Amino acid sequence: MNPVRTGVVGVGHLGKEHARIYASMKGVELAGVVDLDAKRARSVARKYKTAFASEIEFLLDKTDAVSIVVPTVGHHAAAMPFLKAGISVLVEKPMSYSVREAEEMVSAAAESGARLQVGHIERFNPGIRAIAGHGLNPLFIEAHRLSPFPFRATDVGVVFDLMIHDLDIVQTLVPSPIERIDAIGVSVISSHEDIANARITFRNGCVANLTASRISLKKLRKVRIFGADSYTTIDTGERKAIVYRKKTGFDEVARQLRGQSAMKTLLKIGTFDYADLVAIENVHLDKKEPLRAELESFVRCVSENTAPEVPGEDGVAAVRTAEAIVKQIREKIERTDRTLPT
Numbered sequence: 001m002n003p004v005r006t007g008v009v010g011v012g013h014l015g016k017e018h019a020r021i022y023a024s025m026k027g028v029e030l031a032g033v034v035d036l037d038a039k040r041a042r043s044v045a046r047k048y049k050t051a052f053a054s055e056i057e058f059l060l061d062k063t064d065a066v067s068i069v070v071p072t073v074g075h076h077a078a079a080m081p082f083l084k085a086g087i088s089v090l091v092e093k094p095m096s097y098s099v100r101e102a103e104e105m106v107s108a109a110a111e112s113g114a115r116l117q118v119g120h121i122e123r124f125n126p127g128i129r130a131i132a133g134h135g136l137n138p139l140f141i142e143a144h145r146l147s148p149f150p151f152r153a154t155d156v157g158v159v160f161d162l163m164i165h166d167l168d169i170v171q172t173l174v175p176s177p178i179e180r181i182d183a184i185g186v187s188v189i190s191s192h193e194d195i196a197n198a199r200i201t202f203r204n205g206c207v208a209n210l211t212a213s214r215i216s217l218k219k220l221r222k223v224r225i226f227g228a229d230s231y232t233t234i235d236t237g238e239r240k241a242i243v244y245r246k247k248t249g250f251d252e253v254a255r256q257l258r259g260q261s262a263m264k265t266l267l268k269i270g271t272f273d274y275a276d277l278v279a280i281e282n283v284h285l286d287k288k289e290p291l292r293a294e295l296e297s298f299v300r301c302v303s304e305n306t307a308p309e310v311p312g313e314d315g316v317a318a319v320r321t322a323e324a325i326v327k328q329i330r331e332k333i334e335r336t337d338r339t340l341p342t
Contacts, residue, residue: 003029004299007059007066009078011035011044014092015069021295022067023048028299031062060085065115065302067295068092071155076101083108088115090298094164094322095315097156102319106312117298117308118315120168124293126285127234127241128169131225138173140226141208146216149189157192159185159322159329163212168310168318169223176204178321185329188215198325241283247276 006022008015011033022030032051035041045052051062056078059066065088068078075096079089083105095118096102109116122128143166150161171178180201185193194215200208221237231244301308 005031007063010070018067086112092119102316116312124290146220176202183325183328243281
């Protein structure tokens with residue numbers, strides 16, 4: 001079987017990692033890299049013994065699949081020539097800065113038969129993958145994604161930069177349409193929102209509360225999922241996951257306690273052993289690098305002609321929600337600015 005010929009468009013901070021992994025994968029040939037910075041492209045190409053150029057056309061007749069790892073505002077322009085030519089594309093998150101552009105990419109892939117995968121890398125985080133089969137049925141989800149200011153990716157605000165990860169996770173976990181979004185955000189350093197909070201209500205009653213900041217002192221990546229009989233906490237940064245489940249008899253104890261006075265309840269709680277009522281499972285996680293797992297998944301769907309794990313339609317859904325959140329934030333900021341005294 002011939003190797004899958006891959007390429008990378010944009011070999012900056014993250015793109016060079018795509019090149020590294022493609023160059024090390026069995027059954028894969030890194031056919032070339034492209035970057036507007038010719039010096040950077042040459043350096044990466046030399047390191048991984050491949051060709052380089054500064055124009056994307058260079059890869060059109062050399063590749064079966066490419067990663068698009070340019071700034072978000074350039075995703076559509078960089079991806080479309082490949083999709084129209086029938087070359088499969090993994091476009092980094094967020095898929096685009098607009099629903100219209102994201103939908104155009106999906107349509108181009110459908111017309112040419114190219115595979116289109118979106119780089120929502122948290123789908124390949126061991127913590128998220130490990131809890132996928134636990135039947136959680138969320139009623140409430142809380143996510144915090146905090147980071148120091150990156151001094152890159154400033155072409156978009158924190159919603160498209162960081163919160164987009166959790167928007168994808170939440171919309172994957174909750175199989176129900178969104179009914180309501182309440183969002184607020186503040187611009188601190190950049191011209192976009194740098195802190196944002198969104199409360200999302202789904203038609204099935206589930207509520208998700210998402211907070212993202214890129215001006216925090218430390219990184220934090222936590223998702224908490226509350227269900228009718230379980231509570232799950234996932235630290236995607238530390239790659240840890242714990243599931244707490246009610247044991248048989250929990251509901252009966254709860255019923256008894258609800259029927260007691262406040263003082264009797266406090267006294268009775270002290271007689272119970274928490275371990276007898278709640279099962280605590282430290283979920284086993286594999287150690288595979290999420291980006292490697294993501295790229296292996298992409299190459300597999302190309303070589304086997306199967307559907308990608310994170311299809312373009314999922315990318316569109318995340319962009320649509322992010323776009324609605326940013327729109328609310330901007331409208332609120334504009335209203336506030338109009339009411340401030342001059």
